[in-house]
Amino acid sequence: MEKNTLIKGLQDKLPWEPFLDHMEREGFFKLSSIMVSKISKSKNYNQLIQSGYVMLVGDPIQASVIRDTSHLHIRPYVLFRPKVETQLRVIVKNSQKFKIPITFAGGKTGLSGSYGNFGIIVDMVDFSSYKEPIKLDLKKSTVRSNQNVLVSDLIKCTLFESKKEFVFPVQPASALKLPVRVGGLIASNASGVTSGKLGSVENWVEKIRVMMPNGTIVEIDKDHPLFMKIIAGNGYFGVILSAVFRLYRPETNLKQAIMYGYNLNLAFKGLQSVLDSKIFPLVSEFVISDENLPGKFSELGGESKKNKKVKWAALIEGSKNNVDKFIDVMKQQAESSWKILTEEEFQDYLQERSSFALLVQTEDKSTDYIAFPGFEDILSEPKNLPDIIETINELFVKHGFHKVIFGYGHINFRKGQGLLLHMRLPVPIQYFYKENEKNLKLICETVFEVIINLKNKFNIKHKAEHSPGPFRIWLEPEFRKLLRKETKNGAAFLNPHLMIFDELLLRKFRVSLDGLQSIDEQLPMSEKNDLFVSAMLLYLSGE
Structure with a gap:
């Protein structure tokens, strides 16, 4: 598999032996597995692990734990977990000195594989600058x-x-x-x-x-x-x-409410009016489903005598004036109901809403799906969202996936920039089984086509809210140019995602590093697609 040759080849070219020898002279200890190595057997094991001076080298078990939620993973060769600035400085300076790519992991909750790396990953979970956090x-x-x-x-x-x-x-x-x-x-x-x-x-x-x-x-x-x-x-x-x-000092005596209704098109029309009216409550969240709203939201609409299914809900918290204006504008455009909530009831709904990050609903109930990220945060004016959702679902069906019938997000994203819809590709879980590269390639091709269509038809930028990680490197030649320049000048860390992408370019076009930029800036769409898919596959296609 190409991953095992391209990424392993890049990893094997790095000067690991002199780097590790130098780091040991700087006071770090090498562990090659979950057992201590000879060099550190005289140390108390627990004290050693907690010291911040450990280098975990070539351990596939521990290295595989350092993952985010994106399904885009590369195992590092060396893993550090420093605790203080002096340790981090030694790691950073020597990664630059020996020209080894380095990335930094925090909460490990990202959706883009940002810190995936065949070189050095620094796990920052124990690192503190101040004793008082x-x-x-x-x-x-x-x-x-x-x-x-x-x-x-x-x-x-x-x-x-x-x-x-x-x-x-x-x-x-x-x-x-x-x-x-x-x-x-x-x-x-x-x-x-x-x-x-x-x-x-x-x-x-x-x-x-x-x-x-x-x-x-x-x-x-x-x-x-x-x-x-x-x-x-x-x-x-x-x-x-x-x-x-x-810090922000909110208004006192905040009011909480939930609105809900039965027609998605009218809901988006109402939310457009909210945006145009510049009504900005402190919190304004929404969920939509073409079938049934999930969880606690499914209990809404019990008062309806027509037995209709609630297809959208909006959670609102803010000053009494803002909440009342929001309700008044929405009810003029959308057939809707609303309830005033206690603070406790509002928090219960908000907690439920926060659990939707990995939820996916399709019209097919016969199998389990993974909500695959890639273009998941779509920033648009609400009035355009019916066409956007239809475009996305048409592309899903074209590539053999089911339509998505569920979405959620933020109303009036970032001071009125638009409505931010979260919507992800529903991938059958068996697509991620071993030796399934054909289906993995289909995922990559679908993600690329959705991103390009959203950009060309609706001027929607990929990853409007979430960290773009390698997606920005895969999709933006100007950013690749900047990163190459800043890396050469010592103003950026050596970047594993750029190294992988540049290696794909070099292999494809058989050019020198000096000739890379001119080719990169003139790639036709077919080549952009091929490079995006090839790069993404390297992160998806097994260990």
Whole structure:
């Protein structure tokens, strides 16, 4: 299989022996399996594992654990788990010195395989810059946080310590269920359930401490030229150590409600009116289904005497004025009902909504499906979504997949940019069995065609909310050009995704590295498709 030759070939070319010897002289200990190696048998095993000085080398079992939720995985050859800045600096500087690709893993909740790497993965879960992981300054309305702090802890701590006077402004729905951490929050410019009113990370982070590829530490703010390279930068241009965020003081006496109805087209028409009217509640989430809403949402509509199925629901929390305006505008456009909720009832629905990240519904009930990401966050004006959903489902059917009948997302995404719909490819679970490369290729071809059609027909950018990971490298020649330049200048870490893509280009066109860029900028669509599919297959096609 090509993966075993191309990626293994790139891995074998790296100077592992001198790198590992040098790291041992720097005080690190090599473990080649879950048992200690000879060099470290004299050390107490538990102390050694917890020291931050361990290098796990070539262990397929432990290396396979370092995965996100994307199905796009590459096992690292070396895995580090540092605890302090001095350890991280040695790792970073020597990865650059020996020209070994390096990536950084945080909460491992991503949907794009961002830190997949055949070289070095640094697991940042134990890394702390400050002994005090969360430090609130209520007089300045700020909070300082280490990069490994769970966002759910930051949300709860802010509410508790401020006696509900402040909230942490960036609240991804996934953070209610998954170990989303602050470093990943910044590196993906995340937003979440409060984005309609409050926007994303870039609107709230004041300062970020970053370790650069040369090991130096800088503190950046919005005026720093690196600011938007670090935010949403996937850790390619520097690794995040800690950050200071502004806090948000919400209105008092918030009102909570849920609206629901029976016609999806009318619902999108109503949501377009909400967007046009610039109504921004603190929280505004929605779920849709052409059959039955899942979970707790399926209980809505019991008062209907016509026995109709509820096909959409919107969760709203905000000032009384905003919630009332939202309801008034929606009910003018869409046949709907609504209920005023207690705060506890609202949180129950919100928790249920946050569990939909990996849920997929199709018209076929005979098999189990995996909700496969790739184009899953679709940002559009609500009025265009019926045509967008129809286009996506037509492409699904064309490639032999079932139509998706379920979606969810954010209303008024990031201060009125549009409605963000989450919708994923329903892949039968058997497609991921071993020796099934034909079906894996079909997944890749379908994802590419959906991305290109959404861009060409509706001007929709892939990965509008989630971290793009290697997708940006696979799809954007200008970004590849920038990354090659910054890597050469020492301003970016050596990137495994770019190395893999460039190796595919070199093998396909038989050119030198110097001639790579001119070919890359003039690729016809057929070649772009072939390279995207070939690259994605390498991450999907087994270990």
